[in-house]
Amino acid sequence: MDHLVISLLNGVIYGLLLFMVSAGLTLIFGMMGILNFAHASFYMLGAYFAYTLQDSLGYWGAILLAPILVGLIGVLVERYILRRVHHHGHAHELLITFGLSFIIAEIIKLFFGNYPVNYRIPEALDFSAFTLGGLSYPSYRVWMGAIAILMFIAIYQLLTRTRVGIVVRSAMYRPQMAQALGHNVPLVFMGVFGVGAGLAGLAGAVAGAFYTTNPNMALELGAMVFVVVVVGGLGSLGGAMLASLLIGIVSSVAVVIDASLADLFALFGAREVAESLGGIFVLKVSSLAGTLPFALMLLILLIRPSGLMGSKG
Numbered sequence: 001m002d003h004l005v006i007s008l009l010n011g012v013i014y015g016l017l018l019f020m021v022s023a024g025l026t027l028i029f030g031m032m033g034i035l036n037f038a039h040a041s042f043y044m045l046g047a048y049f050a051y052t053l054q055d056s057l058g059y060w061g062a063i064l065l066a067p068i069l070v071g072l073i074g075v076l077v078e079r080y081i082l083r084r085v086h087h088h089g090h091a092h093e094l095l096i097t098f099g100l101s102f103i104i105a106e107i108i109k110l111f112f113g114n115y116p117v118n119y120r121i122p123e124a125l126d127f128s129a130f131t132l133g134g135l136s137y138p139s140y141r142v143w144m145g146a147i148a149i150l151m152f153i154a155i156y157q158l159l160t161r162t163r164v165g166i167v168v169r170s171a172m173y174r175p176q177m178a179q180a181l182g183h184n185v186p187l188v189f190m191g192v193f194g195v196g197a198g199l200a201g202l203a204g205a206v207a208g209a210f211y212t213t214n215p216n217m218a219l220e221l222g223a224m225v226f227v228v229v230v231v232g233g234l235g236s237l238g239g240a241m242l243a244s245l246l247i248g249i250v251s252s253v254a255v256v257i258d259a260s261l262a263d264l265f266a267l268f269g270a271r272e273v274a275e276s277l278g279g280i281f282v283l284k285v286s287s288l289a290g291t292l293p294f295a296l297m298l299l300i301l302l303i304r305p306s307g308l309m310g311s312k313g
Helices: 002-032 039-088 090-112 139-161 163-173 175-180 185-207 217-232 237-255 261-266 271-277 292-303
Strands: 128-132 135-138
Touching: 002 039, 002 135, 002 139, 002 185, 002 217, 002 237, 039 090, 039 185, 039 217, 090 217, 128 139, 135 139, 139 163, 139 185, 139 237, 163 175, 163 185, 175 185, 217 237, 217 292, 237 292
Parallel strands: none
Antiparallel strands: 128 135
C-alpha cells in the first residue's frame, strides 16, 4: 500500500510537471492556433540556461532569469519567424517549428556536448519531505508540484480577473474587434508566445535539476506534452491540468502493476483463453506503461474528439 501511495504521489508530481510545460503550449494554441513543435525545446533551453547561470547567480537567481531569457527567445521566434509564415497556414508553421526544434537541439550539443550536464538540486532543497513505510519522499518533488499549482493559479487569475486577461481573451476570440478597439493584436500575440515559451523555460529550470538535463530531454517529453494538450482539449487551460494529472497518475501507477489482462480474465475463469491468444493479453501492465497515455488519447478522441474540456465549436 505504501508503494502505491508513493506511486500516486509521483504520478501527481509528474502530471504537474507536464502541466507546467503544456500550459504555455495551450495558451499559444488557444490564442494563435499554432501547434508549436519546438515548445519542448524551450523547456530544454530553460534547463540549460539555469545550469549555466547557477554558478554565478545561484539556484534562485538562475530559475528566475532562465525563464525570462527563454521568453525573450520566444518573442524573437514569433516576431521574426512565425509571423512571416502565419498567413501561409498551419503547414508552414508546423514545418518551421519542427525544424527549429532540431536547430535548438544541435546548438545545445554544440555548446554542451551530447551528454548530460551536472545540473543538481541545491543543498537547501535536498532533503526528505516525509517518510512513508520506510521510503523517503524528496522535498524537491513537492517543490516542483507547488510551483506548478502556483503557475496554474497565476495564469487563471491573470486571464479571468485582470484587464490584461480581458485583452488577451478578446484578441483570442475576436481579433478583428480587438484591433478595431485600438489594441495591438500582433503585439499581444507576440507577448503570449513569449510568455508561453517562458513558462516552458520555467518548467525546465525547475525540473532539470531533478531529472536529467541532456540534449534529448525535449524529445523525451515533447510527445507527451502534445498528448496532454489533445486529451485536455486544444486551448483549454483547465483541460490541460486535468489531462496532465490523469496521464501522470496512469503512467506512474501502471509501472508498479505486476499483472496482465490474463490475470483479469482469470477472475472469470478464462485465463486459458487469454493465454492462448497471447500478445497483449499476457504482457504485464508495467511493460505497457509507456504506451498507456497514447492509448488514452486514442480513446478520448474516439469518444470526445474535442478533448475533455475542449470547445466543440
